[in-house]
Amino acid sequence: MNIQNQFDPLLASLYSANDFSRIIENFPDPVCLFTTRDQKYPDRLFYVNQKALELIQLSKEELYTYTWEELFEIPSDGDIEALREQTRNQGIPIKSSPLKKNLTGYALKIEPHTVALECGEVICVVSIINITDHHKTQQQLKKSEQQFGSLFTHNPDIAFSLHVDGRITSINATGLQVLHYKEEEIVEKDVKELIAVDNLNFLRKHFYKVLQGQPARFTTKIKTGTSTVLDVDVTAIPVLVNDKITGLIGIAQDITDKVTMENLLKENEQRYKALFDYNINPVLTFDLQGRFIRINAAAMELIDFSLDELLGESFTKLIDPTRRKDSYENFQLVLDGKPRQYEMTVIAKDGTERLLHVMLIPVWIDGEISAIHCVCNDITEIRRHENLAKFMAYHDPLTSLGNQRLFQDDLTELTTKPHQDGEVSAVLLIDLDRFKFFNDYLGHEAGDRVLCEVADRIVACVDGNGDVYRYAGDEFTVILKKTCEATVHAVAGRIIDEMQRPLILDGFEAVLTASIGVALYPKDAQDVKGILKSSDLAMYHAKRIGRNNYQFYNQHIGGLTKNTLEMASLLHRALQYEEFSLHYQPQYRADTEQLAGFEALLRWHSPQLGQVSPADFIPLAEENGLIVPIGEWVLRKACETNKKWQLEHGVFVPVSVNLSLRQFYQQDLVQRVADILFETDLEPQYLILEITESIAMQEDAAARILHDLRKLGVCIAMDDFGTGYSSFKQLRYFPIHQLKIDQAFIQDLDSDNGEAIVGAIIALGHNLGTEIVAEGVETEAQAVALKRLGCDLLQGYFYARPQPEEAITDLLKIRT
Known part of the structure; x- marks a missing residue:
């Protein structure tokens, strides 16, 4: 090998061909030499340097038996420049090549170059660069960017980023929807334009805090594109690039109508902690077996248990035994991935029972449910007031007996139920004789006490065999369901006898009798109107023949009572x-x-x-x-x-x-x-x-x-x-x-x-x-x-x- 150097012939004479062979052999990167086909395409391997042997971990003898295509699984007639560009960032894939034996999992960058020799032959010089670590770093970076982009874009709350000067640089779809802006309207807008005037100073304080490197969580009021004002809970953190703060990113949750907060993000521990620990509603977290992982302060205050006392215990420990099965079934349904809402009764440490409206929310991480959040709302007092209102709607406030409305409903229901042969139901209409005079003379307070005593006596006479109602004023009704006429006679007789017992009022004895009309279903009538009319006619007949007695309805009474009504009109x-x-x-x-x-x-x-x-x-x-x-x-x-x-x-x-x-x-x-x-x-x-x-x-x-x-x-x-x-x-x-x-x-x-x-x-x-x-x-x-x-x-x-x-x-x- 002749080395030519037209500028310095002396320098060229110092190096021989062996010197250049030594240079290649000890080159710090792996180098391979291939013959070429048609003086253009790499063909058979005929030389590898020491670094190449160390990387490939095969002998020269074995390597020299392979061609370009066998080693790299790349067509030899492919575009060399395209190949070089392809492997620049991601390396060549190794599937069934001999290299797979020792290089599985490696990422290799191939740099092929053709060189023309003095003899006219062309060889292909290939440098092999191990970019495995670089490739892994790129993959991790890509994954991180994808995760952040997914979290940002698909976040159910408002996600945004700001420049250090306060300009909005990006906002997700939720933010555009909630704030009623188009992207071009809000991006590059100064965030101060969205903040309610009386919250500006408060916002600056937290904005500067984040720019100093400290995350911040706060609530503020923001104006939407429709001029409405929303309350939002904001969590903001600084963005660091090369140890320099370039802006901030944040999550803003609309809490205007918010009762609970759900789907806490595990990656954002600060926001998760804030939403969990400081929630005014009890929030508990269970593992997939229903065991306690975490509870917030509101929950501890409600049940009077600490986390240490509950950690690892099943949530059923706190549930009313009669509701445990229902609660467990709802918990199992949440494991299918859908939130559940229901009501359950929990028992605090001191035995106090509280009725809760419960929302169970699955926590998704990497596509799998990792835990269950339980957000509770104590509805004990609400339900108590609802039940009281319902009770008052269907009960007499003085005697606590069912009122006319409940009587009508129960009687209506009674008429829908079939009766066996010989089986009857009865309505007793009880009217107190001369009560108006009694009430007027003794006063309404004494009259009310008398009505309460009368109610207690009637209930005692019925003795669980029927239902008692205060129908109106001094009238009471009794429904005896699916009984016999003998029992009806016995109950009516007991009431007449019991009413004649003296009433003791402030030391005075008084006697108040009653007249009772009895109608039988289905014997006397088959509908509510008919039963009421029959019992009313029978009651008036009892009064007509002297009061202080009971009368069963019959057709003869119906005719007499009609005459009585005419008589009452003429008597005036x-x-x-x-x-x-x-x-x-x-x-x-x-x-x-x-x-x-x-x-x-x-x-x-x-x-x-x-x-x-x-x-x-x-x-x-x-x-x-x-x-x-x-x-x-x-x-x-x-x-x-x-x-x-x-x-x-x-x-x-x-x-x-x-x-x-x-x-x-x-x-x-x-x-x-x-x-x-x-x-x-x-x-x-x-x-x-x-x-x-x-x-x-x-x-x-x-x-x-x-x-x-x-x-x-x-x-x-x-x-x-x-x-x-x-x-x-x-x-x-x-x-x-x-x-x-x-x-x-x-x-x-x-x-x-x-x-x-x-x-x-x-x-x-x-x-x-x-x-x-x-x-x-x-x-x-x-x-x-x-x-x-x-x-x-x-x-x-x-x-x-x-x-x-x-x-x-x-x-x-x-x-x-």
């Missing part, structure tokens, strides 16, 4: 049109059979209805309050007639007038009686006021009224004596002049112990200084027995029927 104008009259029934002394007095009895002749029985219209008058003006008319008329008889016939005997309960408790009763006596000029000893034992509902008040009447000179008679619970007790307190034995005892005189009972009543009355009047004397035998027992006055059909004023006047003419 009967007094105005002078349709009332008085009949008088004489009373006679038992020993002399001399006339001793009269009892005034009210009668009503209606042009539309004809003669109406007092048993029909008096309960109606008491119910609607007309008994007060009617009773005053009776009292005045009786006094006028008695005075007339005195003047015309010289008959001086008292007239007895019945006082209704409502009349008796009028505040001005005594004054009204005094006024009527004065206006009719009747001396008070010729007026007897008949009361019943029902006035005992307020003993002290009743005693005061009776004593005031007695001071007027009026006599008091206790009517229907012996039928009430407090008869003997009342005699101790009330100034009674006469006792009228109830006609039921008179009718039973000939029965076992009949005379003994009547004799005892007569003896008791005489011992207390009162006259005894026997009502309902219908036979001579009864009259004889009563005379023998010492009865003072006798009254009944045996002596005379009640007669109109004219007939009694004729009778008096004959006697005088």
Whole structure:
């Protein structure tokens, strides 16, 4: 090999061909020489230097058996320049080449060059550069850039970057959507233009903090392209390039309507920590087996457990045992990758139960679920208020019984269920007798206490066999589902009996009875409207026949009640049109059979209805309050007639007038009686006021009224004596002049112990200084027995029927 150097022949003479062979042999990079085909394309390997042998780790003898294509798996007739460019950054692939034996995983850069020799031959000089480390660095950089780009572009929150001068350099699609900007409108805009004015100084502080190398997390208000203002939670970190801060990148989460924060990014520990630890809602993190990994302060405050106490424990430890299965099933569904929302009850360390709305969120890292976030909202109080509101909507606030709305719903549901043969359901409509008077006289507070006591008594009588409701005012209802008629009778009877037990109010005893109407399903009606109508008609029938009883609906009752409704309408104008009259029934002394007095009895002749029985219209008058003006008319008329008889016939005997309960408790009763006596000029000893034992509902008040009447000179008679619970007790307190034995005892005189009972009543009355009047004397035998027992006055059909004023006047003419 001749070395030519035209500029320095002496220098050229110093080097020989062996010198240049030594240079190649010891060259620091691997070098291979190939023959060429067609003096252009590399063909067979004929030389490798020491570095090449060290890299390839094969012997020269073995290597020299291979061609270019066999070693590098590259077509020999390929474009050398293109090959050089191809391997510049990524190296040649090694698939089945002999190089694979020792160079798997290596990245090799090939630099082929053709060289023409003096002899005219052309060889290909190939330098091999090991770029494995460089290639790995490039791959890692590419992956990092892809991850950052994915995180930035696809972040569910606003992701942005700023220049050090505050200009926005980039923003992701979420940011453009939330802020209502196009990319060209917001990029290069000064970030201060987006910040609410009153937040600018606050923002500068944190901006400068980041530019000094410190990450920052803060909340601020930003203006959108539509001029609305959003609250955002911002996390910002500095961008370092060659140890120099060139700007910042940040994440801004819209927290205007945010309740919880989810999908925390593991790569951004600071943001994750801020969102987790400082969340006002309890946040817990579980592994895929449901064991505690982490809990925030709000969760610790809620359950009163620390992380150390829960770490590694299953979350089911805190769940109400009755909800554990449901909670575990929801947890398993989240492992499929979709968030779940449900409610569960947790039990704190002190045993307190809290109802939580729970959102379970899978945490995705590298395409796999690595954990489960649990974001909770304590809805205990919300649900309590909801339940209270629902309860109040369907329950009576005074008694806590179901109200009319719940009754209607339950009755509607009842009518949809089939009943077996012989199986019935029943509706009991319970109306308190004379409660309005009771409420008006004693006051609404006492009335409310009575309603509560009545509610408790009805519930006790039903005894779990049905449902009790306060239907309206002083009306209660009971539904007995799928039972038998015997049970219905038993329950209704218990309620009637229980209602007659005295009520104790502030030391006073009061008696309040009830009238009950019963309708059976499906016997009496097949729909809600029909059942209500049937029970209502039955209840009114119970009132019509005297109250304090229960009646089952039947078709006969339906007809009677229709007449009752018509009667109630006509009763309102009967007094105005002078349709009332008085009949008088004489009373006679038992020993002399001399006339001793009269009892005034009210009668009503209606042009539309004809003669109406007092048993029909008096309960109606008491119910609607007309008994007060009617009773005053009776009292005045009786006094006028008695005075007339005195003047015309010289008959001086008292007239007895019945006082209704409502009349008796009028505040001005005594004054009204005094006024009527004065206006009719009747001396008070010729007026007897008949009361019943029902006035005992307020003993002290009743005693005061009776004593005031007695001071007027009026006599008091206790009517229907012996039928009430407090008869003997009342005699101790009330100034009674006469006792009228109830006609039921008179009718039973000939029965076992009949005379003994009547004799005892007569003896008791005489011992207390009162006259005894026997009502309902219908036979001579009864009259004889009563005379023998010492009865003072006798009254009944045996002596005379009640007669109109004219007939009694004729009778008096004959006697005088």
